[in-house]
Amino acid sequence: MAAAHPKGPTLWDKTYARFISMSRRLTDHQLMMVLACVVGVCAALSAYLLEALLHYIKAGLVSWFPDSEMGFLYLFYPTIGIIIASLFVKYIVRDDISEGVTRVLESMSSHNSRLRRHNMWTSVVGSGITIGFGGSVGPEAPIVLTGGAIGSNVGRFARLNYKQTTLLLCCGAGAAVAAIFKAPVAGIVFVLEILMFDLTSNTIIPLLLATVSATTLSFFLRGFDTVLAVNLTETFELRTIPMYVVLGIMCGLASYYFTSVKEWIGRFFGKFDKQYKKWIAGGVILGVLIFLFPTLYGEGYESFTSLMHGRTDNLLDTSPFYPWRDKAWVIALVLLATMMFKVVATMTTTASGGIGGTFAPCLFVGAYMGALIAFSCNNFLGMDLPIMSFTLVGMAGVMAGVMNAPLTGIFLIAELSGGYGLFIPLMIVSAVSYVIDYYLDPDSIYTKQLRERGLLLTHDKDSSVMVFLHVDELMETDFLQINTSYTLGDIVKIVQKGRRNIFPVVDDNEKLLGVVQLDDIRNDMFNPSKYDTRITEYMTQPPDRILPNEQTASVLKSFEANSTWMLPVVDKHGRYMGFISKSRILAAYRQQLVNITQ
Secondary structure (H helix, E strand, O other): OOOOOOOOOOOOHHHHHHHHHOOOOOHHHHHHHHHHHHHHHHHHHHHHHHHHHHHHHHHHHHHHHHHHHHHHHHHHHHHOOOOOOOHHHHHHOOOOOOOOHHHHHHHHHHOOOOOOHHHHHHHHHHHHHHHOOOOOHHHHHHHHHHHHHHHHHHHOOOOOOOHHHHHHHHHHHHHHHHHHOOOOOHHHHHHHHHOOOOOOOOOOHHHHHHHHHHHHHHHHEEEEEEEOOOOOOOOOOHHHHHHHHHHHHHHHHHHHHHHHHHHHHHHHHHHOOOHHHHHHHHHHHHHHHHHHHHHHOOOOOHHHHHOOOOHHHHOOOOEEEEEEOOOHHHHHHHHHHHHHHHHHHHHHHHHHHOEOOHHHHHHHHHHHHHHHHHEEEEEEEEEOOOOHHHHHHHHHHHHHHHHHOOHHHHHHHHHOOOOHHHHHHHHHHHHEEEEEEEHOOOOOOOOHHHHOOOOOOOOOHHHHHHHEEEEHHHHHHOOOOOOOOOOOHHHHHHHHHOOEEEEEEEOOOOEEEEEHHHHHHHHOOOOOOHHEEEEOOOOEOOOOOOOOOOHHHHHHHHHHHHHEEEEEEEEEOEEEEEEEEHHHHEEEEHHHHHHHHO
16 A cells, blocks of 8 residues: 655745745835734724624514514613623633723733734624624724734734734724724824833834724725714813813722722622523613613713713613703703613613623723713703714723723723813813822723732833743742751751752641751750750741732832841742742843743
């Protein structure tokens, strides 16, 4: 029998070989610019596919049922979407794809900017199902995760280093924002403010190319119309500045409420031990809220577009409050309640298993806050405030507070609406809201958990370098263990063979009882008459004990507070694991700083 011929190179091998051949003709900067354009185009296509998926799901849900009877189904559609999305994640994805922006930040700090390949499409499908069925969330954070994953995997395909891969990841995330909102400047500012990426001469061009490529393709596929269909004719007037300050204060308080409700809802759903219980609780909450306030169904862009045009009575259509649609005080109360319950609906959607982001809910809450203030002042105080301007500026205010990103809010709203004439109000409200929310809670909705886990990258180089240093990786384990049965003579024999000057004392269960240092036995180790002395006579307690998952920054503080250079590492049960030294941390810090800057 003739020997079988080995298989030839696969399509993947041929593609990679062609890429390597092409890349060798380019400098590093040229290669990054080419790859940035590729990432931008792919991110724009992902955004377009998500928009198309949302459109077809929504159309499919309403096309087969009489419009007059759709209100009943709207109560159940969001729950059905959440159940389908949860099953999709559990049985197909088998990975956590919630909190898209947070996952991008985490990948930059603890996974070498590596995101899994499935993230290039699973967030699109999961969020498309959730939002298409009426989940009260937005598609922006999932598409940011998708864009970031595209950039990360392109970097992996090209075998780039950490810094280059991080740049492509940020290009993908920024391009995704630029594509979904048709806002290239907002995409760049988003990367700088929220992803904490440093802008340098080597990074600005790839970022620009990625966002411009994504926006251009988005214009080609979706048209040149702005995302918010408004025609801003009102001009900024100095007399409205005090009310814009009031709006900024209220947006800051609303931002704090937004992040606080996220924690409350998370704790509430965390009490359920079974997923079906979360579905039931989420379905009941969403059903009741959507029945009372139909504008909570889905993203809500249509409702706050109506607000901008002053059509407040439309917000009560198909709601129990419709008979009182001509009463100003009822409209004001509905605006307030809808704004507050939007946050509950959003967090319930995600906590019960849905996939979505907080961009659109931030815009929703801000729009309602601005409209509420303008409507109330006009109807109850006899003022003449421009409701469209206050609605737009309120969006930027809440986004600035919730995301700790005032510049992103300013440029996003300016590009979304074409309202560049509102720059001064946008800056006033965004700044005031950011200051208020930062005073109440310095973390954004994306960074709180990461900061608590010591995984948050910031523009502070010292803090960022510490994120990459882990106690369990820096720990040294080549120390000779001793137990309480040892005598000084036994230790003298060990010292002759060992090279360490500290010895952990453990019991039979490896639990750390104390330490013996060479300096403490030095005076007696040359006196044979003391060799029968139990080693416990020389044992001391270390000034502190370190856990393996402890943040490196806090370990350094412990070194400084106790004026020591070596501390033992123990697990949560007190069992000895090793030692960590201050010099080892400082050496790793210097090396990591070199790695990041180069």
